[in-house]
Amino acid sequence: MKVLLTHGYFIAEDEKEQQIMRPYPPLGLLYISGFLEQQGILNTVFDSTFSTKKDLFNEIENSQPEVLAIYANLMTKLNVLEIAKKCSVLSPNTKVVMGGPDVTYNLENYLKHGADYIVIGEGENTMHELVSFLSEGNDQQPLGISGLAFLDAHGELIKTAPRTKVRDINELPFPNRDAIPLQKYLEAWKSHHGQSALNVSTQRGCPYTCKWCSTAVYGQSYRRRSPEKVVAELKEIQEKYNPDTIWFVDDVFTVSHKWLKAFCEELEKEQVSISFECISRADRMNEEVIGLLKRAGCFRIWIGAESGSQKIIDAMDRRVSVDQVRDMIIEARKQSIETGTFIMLGYPGETEEDIKETINHLKISNPDHFTITVAYPIKGTDLYDEIESIKVNSPEWHLSTDRDIDFKRTYNRKYYDHAVSHVISEVNFHKRISHGKRDIQGLKSWLKSKRARLMMNMYRGKAAKESAN
Numbered sequence: 001m002k003v004l005l006t007h008g009y010f011i012a013e014d015e016k017e018q019q020i021m022r023p024y025p026p027l028g029l030l031y032i033s034g035f036l037e038q039q040g041i042l043n044t045v046f047d048s049t050f051s052t053k054k055d056l057f058n059e060i061e062n063s064q065p066e067v068l069a070i071y072a073n074l075m076t077k078l079n080v081l082e083i084a085k086k087c088s089v090l091s092p093n094t095k096v097v098m099g100g101p102d103v104t105y106n107l108e109n110y111l112k113h114g115a116d117y118i119v120i121g122e123g124e125n126t127m128h129e130l131v132s133f134l135s136e137g138n139d140q141q142p143l144g145i146s147g148l149a150f151l152d153a154h155g156e157l158i159k160t161a162p163r164t165k166v167r168d169i170n171e172l173p174f175p176n177r178d179a180i181p182l183q184k185y186l187e188a189w190k191s192h193h194g195q196s197a198l199n200v201s202t203q204r205g206c207p208y209t210c211k212w213c214s215t216a217v218y219g220q221s222y223r224r225r226s227p228e229k230v231v232a233e234l235k236e237i238q239e240k241y242n243p244d245t246i247w248f249v250d251d252v253f254t255v256s257h258k259w260l261k262a263f264c265e266e267l268e269k270e271q272v273s274i275s276f277e278c279i280s281r282a283d284r285m286n287e288e289v290i291g292l293l294k295r296a297g298c299f300r301i302w303i304g305a306e307s308g309s310q311k312i313i314d315a316m317d318r319r320v321s322v323d324q325v326r327d328m329i330i331e332a333r334k335q336s337i338e339t340g341t342f343i344m345l346g347y348p349g350e351t352e353e354d355i356k357e358t359i360n361h362l363k364i365s366n367p368d369h370f371t372i373t374v375a376y377p378i379k380g381t382d383l384y385d386e387i388e389s390i391k392v393n394s395p396e397w398h399l400s401t402d403r404d405i406d407f408k409r410t411y412n413r414k415y416y417d418h419a420v421s422h423v424i425s426e427v428n429f430h431k432r433i434s435h436g437k438r439d440i441q442g443l444k445s446w447l448k449s450k451r452a453r454l455m456m457n458m459y460r461g462k463a464a465k466e467s468a469n
Contacts, residue, residue: 001135003036003043004065005029006056008072008079010048021192023049023185024199024247028100028123028217029071030175035124038173041131047180050188056083061090067131069119072100072110074378077401084114095134099123104216105380107149108157109397117142118149121163121217122204124172165219169204170229174236186243195244198237202230206251208281210306211317211382212344212375224259227266234272245299246276253278253301254289264296275299277338282324290328290335300338300368303328308361309354312347317382322361329365340369343423346409346416347375348387352460355419362427366434372423374416376403415459422452 007026011017029045036043046059060068068087072080084096099119103110107118119126126147133142142148147163166172177198186196205221206213237243254260267274277300278293285303293301305325307313313322329339343358362370377384379402387407395404406413425448432442 001041001067001131002063002065003041003067003069003131004046004060004063005033005043005069006046006048006071006083008048008070008076008083010052010079011050012052013079021188022197023188024197024249025049025175025177025180025182025185026071027175027199027201027249029069030177030179031172032069032099032123032127033179034173034176036128036131037176039128041128043179045176045179050181050184053079053082057086057090060087060094064091065094067097067134068094069097069099069127072098072102074102074401074403077102078399081110081113081398088114097127097130099127099217101214101216106397107159108151111149111151111157113398116150120147120149120159121219122147122165124166126163165204165221165223167223169223170225174233175201177237177241182241186241190244197245197247198241198243199247199249200230200233200237201249202253203250203255207255208252208319209317209382211315211386212347212378214378214381216380222255224256227259227263230263231266231270231272234267234274235270238272238274244275246274248276248278251279252281252284254280254284254293257284257289257292260289260292260296264292267296273297277301277340279304281320282328283320285328285332287331287335290332290337293332294335294337298337300340301332302340302342302369303332303367305341305361305365306344307347307350307354308343308358309350312350312354315347315349322357326361326365329367333366333368338369339365339367340371341365341367343370343372344375345372345419345423346413348383348390348407348409351410352456355423359423359426362423363430366431370427372420374413374420377405377407378402411456411460412462415456418452418455418459422449422456425449425452 007029011023033043033045046056048056070080070083087094087096095116096114097117097119098110098115103118104120110118117130126145129145130142130148133145141152143160146161148160150158152158189196203224204218205223206215207220207222274297276297278298279302282303303325306316306318308322310322313320329341332339345355377387390408392406392408425445429442429445429449
């Protein structure tokens with residue numbers, strides 16, 4: 001049986017991503033590929049990242065796969081729908097299977113727009129059983145396969161029993177990195193940043209409850225591979241590809257201090273030297289943990305903050321304090337580890353005073369890097385449910401993504417666009433001044449900050465007038 005796996009992300013279509021140029025291989029898809037191979041099912045991965053839709057469509061038409069499996073997320077949704085539609089023309093006998101974080105809470109929509117089957121949650125075992133079922137030419141519905149959704153003959157949604165999560169993820173094979181042109185990723189990183197990078201996953205699930213975060217695939221759980229297994233994968237990666245750095249994609253890399261200590265010891269035992277960056281929470285860090293990270297090879301750690309306002313952090317159910325975040329950013333930098341943090345503006349209930357607190361937080365903690373987004377609701381999250389009654393638009397599902405959904409905020413959407421510019425420029429100006437740099441770049445940041453502030457005032461005034469009317 002011909003099985004073709006793809007993911008619908010084309011970097012050539014995204015100008016912003018081309019400027020950033022930090023692409024990583026599609027790990028989830030490569031885990032599926034490796035698992036299918038382990039079970040004796042040959043498959044092909046069409047890695048779309050550095051390719052084109054035309055090339056993908058040619059592959060579908062020429063290979064006529066019996067199964068086309070597509071990974072879908074928020075970023076790739078519209079491409080995924082287009083691929084499924086095109087497949088029905090180019091290879092009408094192909095069964096289209098979709099999985100990924102965006103499908104779980106949009107089952108009927110995806111099934112009515114090109115998917116024959118939806119894999120809900122973790123995909124390895126479900127894909128294996130489904131491909132085996134389809135290879136038998138069975139005309140019956142796969143009701144006995146857990147973790148599936150499909151439409152019956154009358155167009156009614158059928159959901160099979162939930163799939164039990166893989167308890168011991170040590171049993172899973174390494175991602176099938178040989179299935180894709182991995183060298184292109186290394187070259188892209190090297191040419192744009194001077195160092196190459198690859199991604200590695202050590203755990204599945206996240207035990208925390210942040211209202212805006214989706215746990216649609218791996219659930220609110222914590223399952224981790226042993227330090228021995230992770231170090232074995234790192235050794236293989238170094239021998240085959242020799243990247244300069246590693247990005248651990250785990251939601252909270254330091255969630256287990258015991259695991260981190262054992263990981264350090266295993267690296268030293270196997271004489272594996274790595275340079276890596278990761279994400280953590282401030283409440284799972286302290287001076288000793290930061291020391292362990294440094295010992296293991298961490299050169300940069302991203303510490304979630306989301307806001308400098310405790311009121312907003314509490315509204316998000318982050319269960320961490322601004323002071324903890326600030327202290328851990330400062331401590332990490334003290335131990336010569338670069339820091340990054342994430343900021344979200346426009347969360348329900350956020351006011352201008354909260355934004356000022358965020359600016360103050362960034363100035364005091366002084367992370368080396370920070371990213372800012374305007375809050376948007378992802379279906380299946382508590383935030384999505386909370387803003388349901390205050391949505392101000394309802395874009396057509398097949399022509400939009402969750403990012404296009406807007407809701408009634410303290411100020412209008414344009415206010416927050418300028419607020420993003422204001423925060424970035426104000427903090428960057430402060431950084432230059434605090435380092436004694438009074439130059440043209442600092443002046444530009446100052447001017448951008450003032451202009452953005454004026455625009456914020458204008459839109460805040462409009463919001464006040466609208467409320468009065």
